[in-house]
Amino acid sequence: MKLTRRHFAQYSGLSLLGASASGWLAPLAQAAENQTHRKCILLWMSGGPSQMETFDPKPGEENGGPTKAIETSVPGVKISEHLPEVAKVMQHLAPIRSMSTKEGDHTRATYYLHTGYLPQGPIRYPTVGSFLSKELIDKKCDLPSFVSVNPFRAFSPAAYGPGFLGPSWSPLVVNSQMTGGEENPDVSFEVQNLQRTGSVTEKQADARLQLLTSLEHDFLATRPDGPGRSHLESYQQAVRMMKSQAVGAFNLEKEDDALRDAYGRNPFGQGCLLARRLIESGVSFVEVNLSGPDGAGNGPGWDTHQDNFDAVASLCGVLDPAYATLINDLEQRGLLRDTLVVWMGEFGRTPIINENTGRDHWPKSWSTVLAGAGVKTGQAYGSTTKDGMDIKDDPMTVQNLMATVCGALGISHESTNLSNVGRPIPLSDHGSEPVEQLLS
Amino acid sequence: MNRVVLTFVLAAVCGPVVSAQQALRPRAEVVAAINSAFRASWAAEKVTRAAPATDTEFLRRLYLDLAGRIPAVSEVRQFRADDSDDRRERVVEELLDSPASVRHFTTVWRNALLPQAASQPQFRGLIPGFEAWLWKHLSEGSRYNTIVRDIITADLNLTNANALASTTSPDAFFVVRELKPESLAAGTARAFLGVRLDCAQCHDHPFDKWSQKQFWNMAAFYSGFSRPEDTEDDPATMMAVVEDQESRSIKVPSTGETVPAVFLTGIKPDWSESDSRSPRDVLADWIVSDENPYFAKMAVNRMWAAFFGRGIVDPVDDFSEANPPAHPKVLNILADDFVASGYDMQRLVRIIAATEVYQLSSHQSHASQEDPSHFARAALRGLTPEQLFDSLAEAIGFYQPFRADNPFVIDTDSPRARFLELFRNSAESPLDRETTILQALAMMNGQFVGNATDLERSRTLRAVVEFPKMTDEQKLETLFFATLSREPSAAERERFEKYLKTGGATGKKNEALADIFWVLLNTSEFLLNH
Known part of the structure; x- marks a missing residue:
């Protein structure tokens, strides 16, 4: 019966009403008191974007194809012609052109780049948004600390989950809705069902929650399993959101029309704007997925085995204004210095153009981009050979990238979490180091 | 029939399997x-194992696992009134005999055999035809080996894409794997043998004994499938796929080497004895063999x-x-x-x-029960979206409309379809089931549960409220039976009866009943299996 008492104690402060960080919110209470006010936005390019048509163009080379390079705001750093607006904010970016990762399967690579670990054995590694939001959480914020916008999870559901950190660190997933019809297409991110139904009064709703709390207390006290904990925690977070003004962050109509246009009136563009609003409201980590030329997230749009050049050009048509506007917007609001913006996909594309004018999977030499927070920007890190087939200098591993991300956020990459197999697991794998040259 | 002699490669792990001759x-x-x-x-x-489940605890679990829904109030009452010694066995028999169990296991096996169909929208149209086919087998009591053999050796009808969804056939097993030899090999090994070959497609399996060559040896049984341009990923082009039933070898893309069809045990099929059997027939014989480890x-x-x-x-x-x-x-x-x-x-x-x-x-009741691998206590399990909706429908008295000509067709705008979409879960195991914030919000504030707990619109609630001769105690008990399939405990009775007596937050007894019904529907006890 000793155990029973312990579990009673664990749930003793259980309440769906006074939902501050006490009592059964033990997992949240255990989170490290954050040393940093930094935040992170991950722009995820599902399918694996072509480095040569984005941040590592090879004009004049056979492998480079028809893609031209353009000057940027940083002398000497040239990027693809498809990213003219991004070129203008290059002083705030640090492209890494020397990613080298050895994993060319969508499922495994999506997991690898999202967790920093290869899928292996029984350990369920948490996704980057989960483990970073656990470090960065602002407990005063009424919104979940991790929000994921339009994720495309089919490649690897596990790559998007909290793994051994448990359900408290699951993302709130929001999917865009198209509004305004064909005449005036627009995007909204309304969180459904935040309002009480029908004639239920607030007093009545509170009474219901009180009764519910008592039943949950009795039932879960002796059934300490994951699904029950997850149920409680999501109800608690849902109630907290229902009672908070902070959900206004999801309403983009409060923004200036010109700014909304600048981001692009598509799910990705507006998703980037939402990311900024959420960061402003205290959310610690926002992931926004781009995986289709319409800006939505229903497929692996960057997986350009066929017709690579046209496909990447149209994806960049969505990416370019959104990404550049996000950087400018964060900068103008003074948020960029504390907000890390990561741009990446699961791998790059083959330098050699295939018979379908496409590029296939290529983990050997490809690009990611960091911006903001503690990143030393205005430089390109690492480089590839002229034909793009090899890394010329400063190869970057997934593990070191994760360590650098931690470094830029002011977190120790050696901090550990206890895994489901009882072994402490560092944020980035043993032996990894932040790359000093990328940190300011 | 050609009997293949197998080496027991997994013998060290699993031990030998007896022969079919054993009585x-x-x-x-x-x-x-x-x-x-x-x-x-x-x-x-x-x-130290947990205590035996009470009758009602057992009944609820059994209904969810056999019928895919919780028991109706009348079924709970009937079971509680039964004091025969074999009442548990008899309810198992009743449920096994019911269409509900055929339907539930159709969903269970479809999810196992076509995991892609639920997660990838482009394949959802294949569900009706496949489920109708499974339903037929399961309702006729077909043996498992027959079902598996029928899948692997299916006489594919791929000439008409639109017909697939309404054709009663196992073709979807092939279609979701895009009729690619490598995907079919991986899918067959995983679904029927529990062997994960997937990684060995590109390289030798890093954590297991499967080599890349063995993977392609297996794929060679499906090597007859080819399409004019073998690079298209688009399922639409599947209609152009042809099958050469003589093909017994395949080219490994990365090495260019051509490898023959060989079983995972390393044994080569004896083609001379195989008469007119196609490679898929030969593979099916090996897969469903009694000696297959x-x-x-x-x-x-x-x-x-x-x-x-x-x-x-x-x-x-x-x-x-x-x-x-x-x-x-x-x-x-x-x-x-x-x-x-x-x-x-x-x-x-x-x-x-x-x-x-x-x-x-x-x-x-004891810390040693915490590790689920001991099976020393029933762990909390997530419901499938189907179990959840069908239980909710049972609890609130919602009768589901279906298309008369094909009950398997999914109306994407029905309450059930919307629920399935929202409660679709990415967890690999029901023990890892996570409730999302959006699901919690839908249960608390969504229109469906809102109507179910509305005095005007809810069938169950109205029946309870308006039933003339029921006491408060009986009304409370009925709501517990309808949702948690058990009677309230003494403490619960006291707490809830007090709430009823004072009319709760609104001072009105009927509203208080609605409150209690809402509460019960939102408990983890209602929303999980246990």
């Missing part, structure tokens, strides 16, 4: 053997997982040296009996449902 033991004997295997294991591991074990493990939320080998489809079974003896007992019975799935269900481990309480 079928009485069921009770098999159940007793399983019970004693668990008792021995608990004694060795110093595990994986086939029966994988099937009983999957069935076990459907009743416990986790397999004896877990993940369910990951039989490998790095992932040994938690209770090898139990796995062997079940697999041996399954083979001896001629792959009788209903018998397997009867055996599992009769075991002591299945009939344990979820109430934890």
Whole structure:
């Protein structure tokens, strides 16, 4: 019966009403008191974007194809012609052109780049948004600390989950809705069902929650399993959101029309704007997925085995204004210095153009981009050979990238979490180091 | 028939499988053997098992696992009134005989065989035809080996894409794997043998013994499939796929080497004896062979997982040296009996449902019950979206409309379809089921539950409120039966009756009943299996 008492104690402060960080919110209470006010936005390019048509163009080379390079705001750093607006904010970016990762399967690579670990054995590694939001959480914020916008999870559901950190660190997933019809297409991110139904009064709703709390207390006290904990925690977070003004962050109509246009009136563009609003409201980590030329997230749009050049050009048509506007917007609001913006996909594309004018999977030499927070920007890190087939200098591993991300956020990459197999697991794998040259 | 001699590569892990000639033991004997295997294991591991499940705890679990929904109020009352000694066995028989069980297992097996169909919208149109086909087999009591053989050797009807969804056939198994030899090889090995070959497609498997060559040896059984341009990923082009039934070898893309069809055991099929059999016939014979070291074990493990939320080998489809079974003896007992019975799935269900481990309480009474691999207590399990919606429908008295000409067709705008979409879960196991914030909001504030707890619109609630002769106590009890399938405890009775008496937050008794119904529908006890 000793155990029973312990579990009673664990749930003793259980309440769906006074939902501050006490009592059964033990997992949240255990989170490290954050040393940093930094935040992170991950722009995820599902399918694996072509480095040569984005941040590592090879004009004049056979492998480079028809893609031209353009000057940027940083002398000497040239990027693809498809990213003219991004070129203008290059002083705030640090492209890494020397990613080298050895994993060319969508499922495994999506997991690898999202967790920093290869899928292996029984350990369920948490996704980057989960483990970073656990470090960065602002407990005063009424919104979940991790929000994921339009994720495309089919490649690897596990790559998007909290793994051994448990359900408290699951993302709130929001999917865009198209509004305004064909005449005036627009995007909204309304969180459904935040309002009480029908004639239920607030007093009545509170009474219901009180009764519910008592039943949950009795039932879960002796059934300490994951699904029950997850149920409680999501109800608690849902109630907290229902009672908070902070959900206004999801309403983009409060923004200036010109700014909304600048981001692009598509799910990705507006998703980037939402990311900024959420960061402003205290959310610690926002992931926004781009995986289709319409800006939505229903497929692996960057997986350009066929017709690579046209496909990447149209994806960049969505990416370019959104990404550049996000950087400018964060900068103008003074948020960029504390907000890390990561741009990446699961791998790059083959330098050699295939018979379908496409590029296939290529983990050997490809690009990611960091911006903001503690990143030393205005430089390109690492480089590839002229034909793009090899890394010329400063190869970057997934593990070191994760360590650098931690470094830029002011977190120790050696901090550990206890895994489901009882072994402490560092944020980035043993032996990894932040790359000093990328940190300011 | 060509009998293939197998080497028992997994013998060290799983032990040998008996031959089909072994006589079928009485069921009770098999159940007793399983019970004693668990008792021995608990004694060795110093595990104290949980108390036996109460009648209502058992009944609710059994309905969810066999009928895919919670019992109706009348079914709970009837069971409680039954004091015969064999009441648990009899309800198992009743449920096995019901269309609800055929429907539930159709969903269970469809999810297992076409995992892509639920997660990838472009394949959802294939569900009706495949489910109709499975339904036919399951309602006729088809043996498992027959079903699997029919899938692998299916006479594919791929000429008309639009017909696929309404054609009663197993073709979807091939379509979701895009008729690619490599995807079919990986899918077949995983679904029917619990062997994960997927990684060996590109390189030797890093954590197991499968080599890239073995992978392609397996793919060679499906090598007859080809399409004019073999690079298209678009399923639309599948209509152009042709099958050469003579093809027995395949080219490995990365090496250019051509490799022959060879079983995973390393044995080459004897083509001279195979007469007119196609490579898929030969593969099917090997897969469903009584001597196949994986086939029966994988099937009983999957069935076990459907009743416990986790397999004896877990993940369910990951039989490998790095992932040994938690209770090898139990796995062997079940697999041996399954083979001896001629792959009788209903018998397997009867055996599992009769075991002591299945009939344990979820109430934890000792710390040693915490590790789910001991099966020393019923763990909380997530419901499938289908179980959840169908239970909710039962509780609130919602009758589901369906298309008369094809009940398997999914109306994407029905309340059920919307629920399935929202509650679709990415967790690999029901023990890892997570409730999302959006799901919590839908249960608390969504229109469907809102109507169900509205005095004007809710069928169950109105029946309770308006029933003239029911006392408050009886009304409360009925709401508990309708949702949690049990009567309220003394403490709950006191708490809720007090709320009723004062009319709760609104001062109105009927509103207070609505409040209580809402509360019960939102409990983890209602929304989980336990």
